[in-house]
Amino acid sequence: MKKVLSGNSAAAYGSMLVRAEVISAYPITPQTKIVEKIADLIANGEFKTEFVKVESEHSAMAAAVSASLVGARTFTATSAQGLLLMHEILHWASASRTPIVMVNINRGLAPPWSVWADQTDSIAQRDTGWMQFYCESCQEVLDTMIQLYKVAEDKDVLLPAMLSEDAFLLSHTSEIVDIPDQEKVDDFLGTFDPEYKLDVNRPMSFGSLSMPHQYYYEFRYKIAEAMENAKNKIIEVERDFEKVFGRSYGGFLDLYRCDGADIVLVAAGSMSSTIRIAVDEMRDKGHKVGLARLRVFRPFPVEEFKKLAKDVKIIGVLDRSFCFGYEGAFFTEIKSALYNMDDRPLVKGYVVGIGGRDVTLDVIFEIIDDCMKTTDTKEESFKWIGLKG
């Protein structure tokens, strides 16, 4: 069935398609429509789920962790300040190994207030033990929701996953979305039945204490290992998803016209669509430019970047966020991934689109131009593009 859906509605339909059993969420601009749409679907009898109204995002995540520990498939959604308020419980979720899926609408952080696209909110959750996916289209949002439950609930992974959409540019943009048949999704996902769960008939201790000489160290290592396991699982699920539903998003890196490219731009989220147009125009003019859309930030696709870097001269990395004190996160991490290669390309970093500043075709062309003009590999390689000054 095809429907015109916004990125927010696609997330709401996604939660219904995966048959989320518990949803706890607190509304926040620009995520509000997800919660409203879910409420609609419940009210008109289409969606049977336990919707928990909570007084804050901290509580929303705490309720989600508890529901997941009981063995319920759990969904939540938030944005910006709400995500920050969840921060403590994000760590609880991953370390308790609860495969919650959450949609985060990437929005600028206050002050000054901004409700527009900016990825600093999710980048700031990098070390919480959550998988992180960034989407480009409404269809991808819906499809990735299905994929994420499959990855997250795998017994070798059991980690929560965050799906990010740029504020308004995706959350409020409507597109035709193909909603897959419920039976197909049911078959693909199966039910969530973890080996250990809160069960009165089989009591065990959750959230216990571990002394330095006991197993804290090992429990943390198990999370690190689960993140590694997720790498294979993400690829496997992407492949299986394509077989069943006929759509695929490239797994970790969505490569667009990278064959034989000298310059490849790396970006995440909605601006990738603008970059595709720029790439087409550059290719038409005979310039070998491509796009590698970063779809998964955690686990970080080190091998994929190394493979890409083999045949490329310059990688231009666009960060819609900034880590105060040191560059943009994508830029830093991509450089670090390539550092031990014998013959690595030059990596250049660009901050763009902070607080929803429009990332226009001109911005992209300016970046491509900057890459093409690069001759001295020792030159300053990090810039804020379009800064008023």
Next chain:
Amino acid sequence: MDQEKTWKEIPWGGLILDAGNAQEYHTGDWRTERPVHIMENCKHCMYCWICCPDSAVIVKDKKMVGVDFDFCKGCGICMKVCPFDAIKMVVEGEEGD
């Protein structure tokens, strides 16, 4: 908890799979002061038994007979609440009962 397991053998998420495992963890090890029961003052009113946060007061045949030092953390609540001065606190290792 068995101290010899490898990271592969432990369950995820810091779980302890055996129910009632608090029994095996002797929180009495944390104690620096110890309650001493003065039997001749005791009226066996059970107030200390109700108030002890670690269920460490031992009762037999409706009588307060002593303290389970595997679990008594030495908080002194029993001493504080006892209406009959039948419990005193002593520093561990300094005074016998």
